[in-house]
Amino acid sequence: MDIHNLKMIGQGNTAEIYKYGEDKIIKLFRKEIPKEVAALEYEKAVFIQTYVENVPKAYDFITENNRYGIIYDRIYGIDLIKIIIKSIGKINHYSRTLALLHMSIHQKKVKVNEEFSVKNKLRCDIEAVEALSYEQKEFLTQYLKELPDGEVLCHFDFHPGNIMIQGKEPIIIDWMTACVGNPCADIARTYLILNYGELPNGTYLVRKLVRLFQRHVGKIYYREYLKHSVFTESDIEKWILPVAAARLREWIPDSEKKILSNLVNEKMRAIRN
Missing domain, CATH: 3.30.200.20 (Phosphorylase Kinase; domain 1)
Structure with missing residues (x-):
């Protein structure tokens, strides 16, 4: 080839x-x-x-x-980002659809080895973050141990860009970071991506439009998920710190890393005080 x-x-x-x-x-x-x-x-x-x-x-x-x-x-379709941009009047509808689709993944209970667990993934990612000190990593590792376990399938990169619409059917792509554990960790990661994430490529206009609407999508997604689930905001909030810290390992823009780094430091100070 x-x-x-x-x-x-x-x-x-x-x-x-x-x-x-x-x-x-x-x-x-x-x-x-x-x-x-x-x-x-x-x-x-x-x-x-x-x-x-x-x-x-x-x-x-x-x-x-x-x-x-x-x-x-090959998926013959268009991702949900482009669909929302083209049909901005339906942004709330698509945001609710995103939440319900994510919930459908979390109905899948899976038994796997510890190496595929959410906690193990987060721990390994945190250990590899150069911007975190040894003391910060120790604190985060201990904090992570105390969070509740789970056994549901988590996509761990779930956002509109990874949802392709083929005909009328949603196809979920890019399972590279998939793991198994507490769904609140997966929700927290989607929340962070929608609130602070930036597109790595695409035209200037597309990137600008995405930045304008993604926080609104995140707000509706979050509200809709909580509406139909047994989880509370507190359940999800507990996972924001380790998920944000682990994301610092990834290939994301420096501007996003700075925001997440400040968020991690802020939350660690709040817990210690």
């Missing part, structure tokens, strides 16, 4: 997407993504498609020019 003969149809922080035949794509990870990370996504994708119907099917794990990739079903 020569990737140079394939058409690139999209890209994100960690990978490029190439057309592969008429009904498949290759998600080719960037050179800095190690094999174990790419292979873990493939393993998760195969595992998740046994629990969730509306996901792209994963077919094979490949190596191309010292880069790693996964062959997936």
